[in-house]
Amino acid sequence: MKVILASKNQHKLTELSAILSQLGFEIALESEYGLDIDVEETGTTFEENSFLKADAVMKASGLPVLADDSGLMVDALDGAPGVYSARYGHKASDKERTAYLLENMKDVPEGKRGARFVCVITCLFPDGRKIVARGECPGVIARAPHGENGFGYDPVFYLPELGMTYAELPGEQKNAISHRARALQDFCRKYQEVQNHDK
Numbered sequence: 001m002k003v004i005l006a007s008k009n010q011h012k013l014t015e016l017s018a019i020l021s022q023l024g025f026e027i028a029l030e031s032e033y034g035l036d037i038d039v040e041e042t043g044t045t046f047e048e049n050s051f052l053k054a055d056a057v058m059k060a061s062g063l064p065v066l067a068d069d070s071g072l073m074v075d076a077l078d079g080a081p082g083v084y085s086a087r088y089g090h091k092a093s094d095k096e097r098t099a100y101l102l103e104n105m106k107d108v109p110e111g112k113r114g115a116r117f118v119c120v121i122t123c124l125f126p127d128g129r130k131i132v133a134r135g136e137c138p139g140v141i142a143r144a145p146h147g148e149n150g151f152g153y154d155p156v157f158y159l160p161e162l163g164m165t166y167a168e169l170p171g172e173q174k175n176a177i178s179h180r181a182r183a184l185q186d187f188c189r190k191y192q193e194v195q196n197h198d199k
Helices: 010-023 048-060 082-092 094-105 169-177 181-199
Strands: 002-005 026-029 066-076 114-124 129-141 156-158
Touching: 002 048, 010 026, 010 066, 010 169, 010 181, 048 066, 048 114, 048 129, 066 082, 066 181, 082 094, 114 169, 114 181, 129 181, 169 181
Parallel strands: 002 026, 002 066
Antiparallel strands: 066 114, 114 129, 129 156
C-alpha cells in the first residue's frame, strides 16, 4: 500500500521505512508526490500536531498519509521544549538548539536531569479510518554532546542503561529502542488489529 509521509525529513523516512515495509507499506516523502505543504503546527500536544500534518496532506493527495510529531520533554524545564522542540529558543540549527538547551540546564544537578523523547504517529486513510500511536523513551540530559549519529537533540540524550547517547548508538540499535520505534511498534499492533477486524 502506498503511503505518504507528511514530512520533508529524510532521516524520518529512513527510520520509518525500515519498520513499515514489514506491513507492506511503500512509504515516500510528500515531495515525491509533487507536494510541498507547510502546516502551521498550532497544536499544544504531539497528537494534535501529528493530526494537523496528516490531515492537510491527505486532503491534498487523496492517499493514506502518515505523520509524526515528536520532541524532547525535560523534567527540570516543566516538559519543555516539548511540541516546540524543532523551534526551541527560535534557534535555526540543531546545534544551536542543543546549546540553548544545555545553557538552560547548566545549573540542574545530576539526578534531576531526567527527560524523555516522545513520538506520536497519526495515520489517516481516505475512507475515514484513523490510527494514533505513541511511544516514549526515557533518558537523561548529558552535560555535553557526544556522538556523531542521529540528529536533533540526540547527542545530549543519554541512556544510562546503555552508557551512551542516542547519537552514539548504531542506527539499527537506535531504531530498535527509540521513541519513534516504540510508537511504530504501537502503530503496527493497532494497524494489524484493524486489518484483522476488517477481514
